[in-house]
Amino acid sequence: DPSENAAADIAAHFHSFTNLAAHPEVGPLVITKGDGVFVEDDKGNRYLEAVSALWCASLGFSNERLAKAGSDALRGLPYYHTFTGRSNPTVIELANKLLSVAPVPMSKVFFANSGSEANDSAVKMIWYYHNAIGKPEKKKIIARLNAYHGVTVASASLSGLVTNHRDFDLPIANILHVDCPHYFRYAEPGESEEDFATRLADNLEKRILAEGPDTVAAFFAEPVMGAGGVIPPPATYFEKVQKVLAKYDVLLVADEVVCGYGRTGEMFGSTTFGMKPDILTTAKGLSSAYAPISAVMVNEKVYAPIARNSGTIGTFGHGFTYSGHPVSCAIALETLKIYEEDNVVGHVQSLMPQFWKALRSYEGRKYVGEVRGVGLVAAIELYADPENRTSFDPAVKAGARLVEIGLTQGLIVRALGDTIVFCPPLIITAEELDELFARFERTMAIFEETIG
Numbered sequence: 001d002p003s004e005n006a007a008a009d010i011a012a013h014f015h016s017f018t019n020l021a022a023h024p025e026v027g028p029l030v031i032t033k034g035d036g037v038f039v040e041d042d043k044g045n046r047y048l049e050a051v052s053a054l055w056c057a058s059l060g061f062s063n064e065r066l067a068k069a070g071s072d073a074l075r076g077l078p079y080y081h082t083f084t085g086r087s088n089p090t091v092i093e094l095a096n097k098l099l100s101v102a103p104v105p106m107s108k109v110f111f112a113n114s115g116s117e118a119n120d121s122a123v124k125m126i127w128y129y130h131n132a133i134g135k136p137e138k139k140k141i142i143a144r145l146n147a148y149h150g151v152t153v154a155s156a157s158l159s160g161l162v163t164n165h166r167d168f169d170l171p172i173a174n175i176l177h178v179d180c181p182h183y184f185r186y187a188e189p190g191e192s193e194e195d196f197a198t199r200l201a202d203n204l205e206k207r208i209l210a211e212g213p214d215t216v217a218a219f220f221a222e223p224v225m226g227a228g229g230v231i232p233p234p235a236t237y238f239e240k241v242q243k244v245l246a247k248y249d250v251l252l253v254a255d256e257v258v259c260g261y262g263r264t265g266e267m268f269g270s271t272t273f274g275m276k277p278d279i280l281t282t283a284k285g286l287s288s289a290y291a292p293i294s295a296v297m298v299n300e301k302v303y304a305p306i307a308r309n310s311g312t313i314g315t316f317g318h319g320f321t322y323s324g325h326p327v328s329c330a331i332a333l334e335t336l337k338i339y340e341e342d343n344v345v346g347h348v349q350s351l352m353p354q355f356w357k358a359l360r361s362y363e364g365r366k367y368v369g370e371v372r373g374v375g376l377v378a379a380i381e382l383y384a385d386p387e388n389r390t391s392f393d394p395a396v397k398a399g400a401r402l403v404e405i406g407l408t409q410g411l412i413v414r415a416l417g418d419t420i421v422f423c424p425p426l427i428i429t430a431e432e433l434d435e436l437f438a439r440f441e442r443t444m445a446i447f448e449e450t451i452g
């Protein structure tokens with residue numbers, strides 16, 4: 001039965017990404033507190049949070065330094081804006097800090113509040129930039145099927161998932177989608193990863209030529225696709241894609257919202273996969289989710305014409321009330337300091353062999369089709385018959401059932417359809433990682449017993 005809290009929630013709360021018709025029967029799990037990698041619900045049940053909530057609570061759920069940074073900031077300067085001629089010391093320090101950790105030389109940092117807003121801002125900057133350099137016809141932005149870039153009108157258009165488009169009249173004009181780089185699913189029989197990457201880069205070039213290179217402005221990519229199913233790029237993919245982009249003067253945007261700050265085993269996914277973006281968007285791990293904040297970093301090539309043009313019309317006409325919010329900035333700054341001082345990237349690297357050994361042990365299991373990922377982000381894709389690549393009947397709701405069983409075992413994992421995601425807080429210890437997989441094994445055993 002829904003708890004008292006859950007019943008009150010059902011009465012008043014219009015939920016995101018929820019089957020609202022089914023919701024009244026089920027109600028939400030009401031989480032009341034957290035402790036390291038664990039969270040607790042209002043009935044006192046404890047769960048190991050194996051997805052960092054929404055891929056974001058990288059430092060877990062009870063970091064005292066972050067709590068103090070937030071409360072100190074609230075008592076210092078709770079708010080000031082960053083519109084024309086205004087700034088605050090915290091945003092200044094954070095902007096400089098971000099430039100110092102960027103994976104490629106970046107020139108300036110723009111602040112927003114969410115990954116969606118960061119990507120939306122990037123779209124406007126791309127259009128503004130091409131107008132400023134006298135190429136206003138360069139308007140089209142290419143993203144990929146299965147990408148997830150957010151939910152605002154432009155970022156949902158960039159997302160390549162049907163749930164983001166259907167019934168919202170999206171995508172908007174000038175946003176196109178090309179191949180999803182999922183090797184296991186889309187490679188032709190006998191095709192190597194390298195050949196698959198060549199084919200996708202060739203397809204991209206053909207698409208740019210068909211659209212007209214003079215009309216193509218930018219290409220958006222997550223280093224590892226997150227919500228589209230944890231899909232790392234096939235070997236040589238970004239090298240080949242970037243050659244095509246360079247040939248037709250198409251900007252590259254790296255959406256590091258999930259990958260940033262150690263998730264891939266390096267500070268940025270761009271480094272892991274050899275991406276050299278002109279624009280980089282970041283959120284989630286930027287504040288370890290302790291406050292809403294996102295950022296767009298742009299290189300000098302992009303920034304200089306934007307700045308010049310803003311002189312002509314008198315302003316760069318974009319920005320949010322909470323761009324550079326001092327409390328969010330203080331928490332983000334402290335987060336970045338902790339990543340550095342605690343060598344969180346080194347910690348991730350030290351855990352990777354254990355994480356991947358445990359994950360790989362599920363290859364060949366009765367209902368496991370593919371195990372994939374990188375660093376501390378991974379997915380196990382469930383199939384009814386992996387050998388023949390037969391998916392479960394959607395009515396079976398295999399992924400959702402596994403998640404429900406996980407809860408009974410004190411484990412929170414996430415299902416994207418029948419793909420089960422692991423994205424634990426980066427501070428997880430070796431013992432907690434063992435505990436995660438002990439709980440997952442019990443979950444999987446019950447799933448196997450009951451699904452047939």
Ligand code: PLP
Pocket residue numbers: 054113114115116117119148149150151222226227255256257258283284
């Ligand atoms: N980009 C990526 C890669 C994401 O995974 C997400 C959210 O999951 C977003 C953008 C959107 O971020 P937000 O939900 O903060 O708007």
